Amino acid sequence: MPGESGITYDARGLAEPDADVPKISDIDDTCATFDAADLTTRQINLELRWLLYENGITDVTVRNPGAKHSIGVGILQRCRIRFEGSLGYFGCGLIDGPEIVIDGRVGWSVCENMMSGVVEIRKNAGSLTGAALRGGDIVVHGAVGARTGIDQKGGTILVLGDAGMNNAFMMQRGRQIYCGDVGPGLGDSMYDGAIYVAGKVTSLGVDCVEGEVVDVDHELLERKFSIYDLGSPPTFRKFVCGRALWNYDNLEPNERKLVL
Amino acid sequence: MCGIAGIIHKQGATADIGAQMTAMLQSMKHRGPDSTGYALFGPSADQIVIRFTLGDGHDGRGFGMHQRVERDRAEVESRLAKIGATVDRIEGDTDYAYRAVVDYDGDLKPLADYLEDVKGCEVLSIGHSLEIIKDLGDAETVADQYHLAGFDGTHAIGHVRMATESDVDISGAHPYWAYPFNDVAVVHNGQLTNYFLWKRRLERSGHRFQSECDSEIIAVYLAQKMADGLPLADAMHESLDELDGVFTYMCVTADALGVAKDEMAAKPLVLYEADDLVAMASEEVAIRAVIDHEIDTSDPYERQVLVFDR
Numbered sequence A: 001m002p003g004e005s006g007i008t009y010d011a012r013g014l015a016e017p018d019a020d021v022p023k024i025s026d027i028d029d030t031c032a033t034f035d036a037a038d039l040t041t042r043q044i045n046l047e048l049r050w051l052l053y054e055n056g057i058t059d060v061t062v063r064n065p066g067a068k069h070s071i072g073v074g075i076l077q078r079c080r081i082r083f084e085g086s087l088g089y090f091g092c093g094l095i096d097g098p099e100i101v102i103d104g105r106v107g108w109s110v111c112e113n114m115m116s117g118v119v120e121i122r123k124n125a126g127s128l129t130g131a132a133l134r135g136g137d138i139v140v141h142g143a144v145g146a147r148t149g150i151d152q153k154g155g156t157i158l159v160l161g162d163a164g165m166n167n168a169f170m171m172q173r174g175r176q177i178y179c180g181d182v183g184p185g186l187g188d189s190m191y192d193g194a195i196y197v198a199g200k201v202t203s204l205g206v207d208c209v210e211g212e213v214v215d216v217d218h219e220l221l222e223r224k225f226s227i228y229d230l231g232s233p234p235t236f237r238k239f240v241c242g243r244a245l246w247n248y249d250n251l252e253p254n255e256r257k258l259v260l
Numbered sequence B: 001m002c003g004i005a006g007i008i009h010k011q012g013a014t015a016d017i018g019a020q021m022t023a024m025l026q027s028m029k030h031r032g033p034d035s036t037g038y039a040l041f042g043p044s045a046d047q048i049v050i051r052f053t054l055g056d057g058h059d060g061r062g063f064g065m066h067q068r069v070e071r072d073r074a075e076v077e078s079r080l081a082k083i084g085a086t087v088d089r090i091e092g093d094t095d096y097a098y099r100a101v102v103d104y105d106g107d108l109k110p111l112a113d114y115l116e117d118v119k120g121c122e123v124l125s126i127g128h129s130l131e132i133i134k135d136l137g138d139a140e141t142v143a144d145q146y147h148l149a150g151f152d153g154t155h156a157i158g159h160v161r162m163a164t165e166s167d168v169d170i171s172g173a174h175p176y177w178a179y180p181f182n183d184v185a186v187v188h189n190g191q192l193t194n195y196f197l198w199k200r201r202l203e204r205s206g207h208r209f210q211s212e213c214d215s216e217i218i219a220v221y222l223a224q225k226m227a228d229g230l231p232l233a234d235a236m237h238e239s240l241d242e243l244d245g246v247f248t249y250m251c252v253t254a255d256a257l258g259v260a261k262d263e264m265a266a267k268p269l270v271l272y273e274a275d276d277l278v279a280m281a282s283e284e285v286a287i288r289a290v291i292d293h294e295i296d297t298s299d300p301y302e303r304q305v306l307v308f309d310r
Helices: A043-056 A215-227 A253-259 B016-026 B063-080 B108-116 B139-146 B195-204 B217-226 B232-242 B284-288
Strands: A027-030 A029-033 A061-064 A080-084 A096-102 A116-121 A137-140 A153-159 A174-177 A194-197 A209-210 A235-241 B003-009 B035-041 B048-054 B086-092 B097-103 B121-127 B130-136 B154-161 B185-192 B247-254 B256-263 B270-273 B277-281 B303-308
Touching: A027 A174, A043 A061, A061 B154, A096 B086, A096 B185, A137 A215, A194 A215, A209 B035, A235 B195, B003 B016, B003 B185, B003 B247, B016 B035, B016 B139, B016 B154, B016 B284, B035 B139, B035 B185, B048 B130, B063 B086, B063 B097, B108 B121, B130 B139, B154 B185, B154 B247, B154 B256, B185 B217, B195 B217, B217 B232, B232 B256, B232 B303, B277 B284
Parallel strands: A029 A061, A061 A080, A080 A096, A096 A116, A116 A137, A137 A153, A153 A174, A174 A194
Antiparallel strands: A027 A029, A194 A235, A209 A235, B003 B154, B003 B277, B035 B130, B035 B154, B048 B097, B048 B121, B086 B097, B121 B130, B185 B247, B247 B256, B256 B303, B270 B277
16 A cells, blocks of 8 residues: 555564555456465455455455455445455454455454444354444354454344353444353443343343343344345344443532532 | 464374474464464373473573583483483483483472572473473474474474563463473463462462463462362363463363363464364464364353363
């Protein structure tokens, strides 16, 4: 990327200050495919950007991503990307618009701060899936680790397998749908949003309570299941914020003095 | 940050675990370039292998260093003889790290204490099949230096270190041998907050700690429990309640490889389980460094303890 070559020396040999776009893709009209086995993280991301931003490609297939970290990040336009293999940590973070299919597992913090789009993960996901998610859908066909959707501010996370502990920690908006069992501390300190669980809940976190599943919820669940071709949804319980920790209208004593 | 890795071949199969562990650790170099360590299990023998260092080798290489090390080495050899160990051979891959093969059937504690009484001598491991190799630099540097490619064995753990709690030197590098119990070693990713409490407790029961590193207590803690009669899995379960802090650690014994995660699931671990082997690491790239086909991996959950037998 222009303007990114500020670093010229890296004593630990870990950064790639001088990576060039490899330009190795097979391009067919608006589709492109490339093999990432021998490419570094930076080269893969440069190749993706080159295809999407400079060649008008809308459909990219990446073969052998090899569980490398930080792949497919910061893509800000509508497109389709398919990863044939696993991604490492921080995959597909900071994206706005793409529809991504990952035919493998992902490590920690996939889709961190995603703004919009769809990411479908065909196998398991690590912890912190969809951390600070702002919008869009994340569908995980396998299990997820701990702290899924921590600080979530919008969008939907749909998990077909089990989940670890402290999911929806400090969640502020959006929805989480778990078809399997979830670990302890579900919805701890959540502000708002809704969590749907079809399996067992080990324990609820502070100020997370069970809510009533109403028509709007059924409509949402059926819509999401039909979009992703998942059949008819099982029976879900719903968990929401108990609002016992809400203190938005209460002023601190010294603040009150100022107001008076 | 640190990165840890483990691999165990099942049904008694052996492989070039030296090369495999090097590939796994090298792929995680970005998690810790300060030092790299290996705990490798070769074929079990009647003889005992002692890995020890004489001085760090990375500082104080002043005038007369060579003579001093040579004198200390001779002293170690004579002390081995005095305590009743028959020295088969002593080899040195560097001028400060040695590997002694001895016949000895006595208690290991007096042996280790007697050797470490030589100034600058640190015993890295003692065992019938365990060998701990650790030094500064990345995995390939250490593997080249110690000729680890071609080390056949059944299971291994390794560690790449980003030093946060103590110095960058060999004694601060993982894995840690569970002094004075043979064939037990531990690697750890995380921090222990009740380290001093356990260090004092274990020191009162006569154990010595060679480093200021919090991870060293895990090895001794587990080995003590096993010596008291607990199976490895039970000892590891107890550690979840008795050790405070964040951790994912791996423990190896002559027959098994165990891994435990703390109650907050704060440190990463990726697990790959197949019929013929189990591989695990802080990152999936490390597993893919030794498996050449598409695989399914998973993340163990909080408070999970898994033990795999060879």
